[in-house]
Structures are given as C-alpha cells and as structure tokens.
Amino acid sequence: AQTVTQSQPEMSVQEAETVTLSCTYDTSESDYYLFWYKQPPSRQMILVIRQEAYKQQNATENRFSVNFQKAAKSFSLKISDSQLGDAAMYFCAYRRGWNAGNMLTFGGGTRLMVKP
C-alpha cells in the first residue's frame, strides 16, 4: 500500500520569506502523480500544484514550486514570497497511475502560519 508522510505538523514563515514543506512517499509503482493541496480555514480543498512522476522537470506555479526527487521518493513544496493568504493546512497527496479515477492518498498535513 502507498503511504504519504509529512513530517512537519506545523511550520511558520515570515511574510515575504520562503518556506519549504516536506513530503515523502512510499510506492512500488512507476507511474504516479503527486499533488499539493491547500486547505484554508474555509476547509475548501484547493489544488496548488501537481507533478507527473515521469517528468524530470520540477513543476512550478507562480510562487509555488516543487523539488521532486524520485529516487528518494521525496516531494517538497517551496513557497516563495510568502503571503498572509498562504496560511493554511497543506496536504501532500499521491495517486497511482494516469487514471484520475484512482484514489488519492493524503499525508497527515502541515499547518503553515505566516507572520506579518
């Protein structure tokens, strides 16, 4: 079974600074997708960024980028120029294969606090 681990229950960052959230996963599959979701106080899950395992290039989305280390099974999220609105729970998620009908396995989450 696949597992996703987020070792940092809480992180804090100063506004405008950079923060990196860690995520490791365990799988025997070769085809999979990795995601970072944001859950603000409203509880609405928002997709931040995703990475296809077959792609060597790290995904980026504006201020958000990932460091995908396939051999190490590591998938960290870097948030640059942190903003107050970035404060939220962040969940790393794994999905086996290309089929979006496959289930998502979530990590335990990291609560990010942004200090003004």
Place this chain on the structure above:
Amino acid sequence: GAVVSQHPSWVICKSGTSVKIECRSLDFQATTMFWYRQFPKQSLMLMATSNEGSKATYEQGVEKDKFLINHASLTLSTLTVTSAHPEDSSFYICSARVKNGRGRARISTDTQYFGPGTRLTVL
C-alpha cells in the same frame, strides 16, 4: 474552472436519524465521485469511490450499510448517513473527476475537484 457544490454545508441532527448530503458538479459531468471524511486537525480519509450508475466501492473499515452512496447521474452523488450517532460527527468532503474537459479552459480530466465540505454534528 470546475465547480463542485455540497449541500448542506452544515447539519445538526439527533442521534438515530438519517442525514443525506448532496454533492453536485455544477458545470461539468463527473465520471467518478469520491467521498472523504475528515476529523478535526486530521487528514482526509477516503470512504468510498462511486461511478455513475454503478455501486460504490467502499474502503476497508467503512460500513456500506451505514454510509449509503447513490450516484444517480453524472452530476449528482449523495451520501446518506443512516442512524447517525455522535461518533459520526465529522467533516465530509466530496470530490469529482471531470468526464470531458475538452475545450474548457483551466479544467482537467486529470484532476479531482473538491466540494466545500459538509460539517455533520450528531447530538
């Protein structure tokens, strides 16, 4: 983008009653819908996966007779918590996979889109 709604957003009920939660894809058809449960300060746990017109697939440990899922159309799935008890109090979230995103800006068949969740409190 792809919008998923849930109704109600918050429900309080007495122990022993049944509660129905609706999950709708508003501007797209969904091939698959997922139901998650989230306890306070915890992660999302998948309860079941449902495809339109077929029976839901439940995760291990989830009672299918307790949590009835009906996926009657490509835009609607319902979760009914039968004979609810206080331990069923939780946050329930649905997500949907897009059937056909062709021609739709910023919408992907490769992504699950989440509803805003339903908070269930059983007294």
